[in-house]
Amino acid sequence: MIYNKDERNVMLMKLFLVEDATIYMILLQKLLENDFQITLSKNIADAKKIIEDEDYQFDVMLIDLIMPGTMDLIRQIKKNKRLSQVPIVALTASDNPKDLIQAFDYGIYDCIQKPIYEEVVLQRVKNAASNYLRLKELKKLSQTRQERMQTKLHWIQM
Numbered sequence: 001m002i003y004n005k006d007e008r009n010v011m012l013m014k015l016f017l018v019e020d021a022t023i024y025m026i027l028l029q030k031l032l033e034n035d036f037q038i039t040l041s042k043n044i045a046d047a048k049k050i051i052e053d054e055d056y057q058f059d060v061m062l063i064d065l066i067m068p069g070t071m072d073l074i075r076q077i078k079k080n081k082r083l084s085q086v087p088i089v090a091l092t093a094s095d096n097p098k099d100l101i102q103a104f105d106y107g108i109y110d111c112i113q114k115p116i117y118e119e120v121v122l123q124r125v126k127n128a129a130s131n132y133l134r135l136k137e138l139k140k141l142s143q144t145r146q147e148r149m150q151t152k153l154h155w156i157q158m
Helices: 022-032 044-052 070-079 097-106 118-157
Strands: 013-018 036-041 060-064 088-092 110-113
Touching: 013 022, 013 044, 013 118, 022 036, 022 060, 022 118, 036 044, 044 070, 060 070, 060 118, 070 088, 070 097, 088 097, 088 118, 097 110, 110 118
Parallel strands: 013 036, 013 060, 060 088, 088 110
Antiparallel strands: none
16 A cells, blocks of 8 residues: 655655554554655565565665564565665564564664654654665765766767
């Protein structure tokens, strides 16, 4: 499902939310819907289909860490060239440090402990998305600059 609140004519950042607990899914959707276009998945199987679909682009992902198959999903995301740099913010109810260490080893950007504090979630997810978008913009500017330099070098050498 995609929720796009763009009646304000504001470009929304794109969030992929993977959460199997209905209460958290509803809470997170309400919390984030004013700042993000949200794609939802309630299970890992559907999430894997979504990340393989070239039509989906995301600026940040918010994924429940304790769902069965989550680590496999994170590995699959990090192997996907189109999505490998998109920050993953994990949600977890686990107090087992091994789960967190493994998730960070697989490449998550940040982790939020459940039960959640709404303002903390909002700020951390927005920061992750904003940092990713800034990095994309810098890469684009760098590429443009490099292309201009190549063009100038070509004309100088003629």
